[in-house]
Amino acid sequence: MIQVTITYHCRVCGSTNIVRNGTNKCGNQQYHCKDCGAYRVLEPKRVHTEDEKETIMRTYKERASMRGLERIFNIARQAVARWIRDIVRALPNLKDTLLPARADDVLELNELWSFVLKKSRKRWLWTAICRRTRQIVAFVIGDRSEKTCRRLWNKIPDEYKKCLTFSDFWEAYQKVFPKGTHHCVGKESGETAHMERWYNTLRQRLARFVRKTLSFSKSDAFHHMVTKWYIAEYNLAISLTM
Numbered sequence: 001m002i003q004v005t006i007t008y009h010c011r012v013c014g015s016t017n018i019v020r021n022g023t024n025k026c027g028n029q030q031y032h033c034k035d036c037g038a039y040r041v042l043e044p045k046r047v048h049t050e051d052e053k054e055t056i057m058r059t060y061k062e063r064a065s066m067r068g069l070e071r072i073f074n075i076a077r078q079a080v081a082r083w084i085r086d087i088v089r090a091l092p093n094l095k096d097t098l099l100p101a102r103a104d105d106v107l108e109l110n111e112l113w114s115f116v117l118k119k120s121r122k123r124w125l126w127t128a129i130c131r132r133t134r135q136i137v138a139f140v141i142g143d144r145s146e147k148t149c150r151r152l153w154n155k156i157p158d159e160y161k162k163c164l165t166f167s168d169f170w171e172a173y174q175k176v177f178p179k180g181t182h183h184c185v186g187k188e189s190g191e192t193a194h195m196e197r198w199y200n201t202l203r204q205r206l207a208r209f210v211r212k213t214l215s216f217s218k219s220d221a222f223h224h225m226v227t228k229w230y231i232a233e234y235n236l237a238i239s240l241t242m
């Protein structure tokens, strides 16, 4: 017979006078120290180095699911979510990722259906793309109402507000965008082709992010975060090459 005895010490005071104290919401065994009163996880997951973090984030961007990351890297998905939050907080404002507007620039507008948590919780991603640079000049996530459309208009930087704009016949655009510069067109006109094309790319990259498996308590916030992350990096990559 082989027997192994492990003695656990309190990670705060080093005492062995500790008892099991149920599990936390991730299912990890907790202990309570009778000497210093601490409540902690009995076997904490190891700390990841910056290199490991980067590898994990790169894997995430290649559409690995959070649960997939848990299995591959033995990391809590709560930790991944926290890293993503930190990355997104450190990103510049979207307007600071943009190249300067030109007088003859044209914006294409559209909105894309997605959902958070379950299909009944619809969220529309509204976007404005610059036809020349292909950068996303502004985006908002919300319902399909005039109010959300107005938020999009407000997010467009002033220098881009003078541009010609094209959208489909969705009524909200006609109410919000200035009559002098805005045009409603059918899909077949090709005037919103770049925006539609970009949605294909986005769906490829972000398909995982809107799935049910990623049900966070603050899933709307997370949905917004990963979208902003993707768009900001997409814009910055273009700024570097032009």
Ligand SMILES: [Zn+2]
Pocket (backbone or CB within 6 Å): 010, 011, 012, 013, 014, 015, 033, 034, 035, 036, 037, 038
């Ligand atoms: Zn202790």
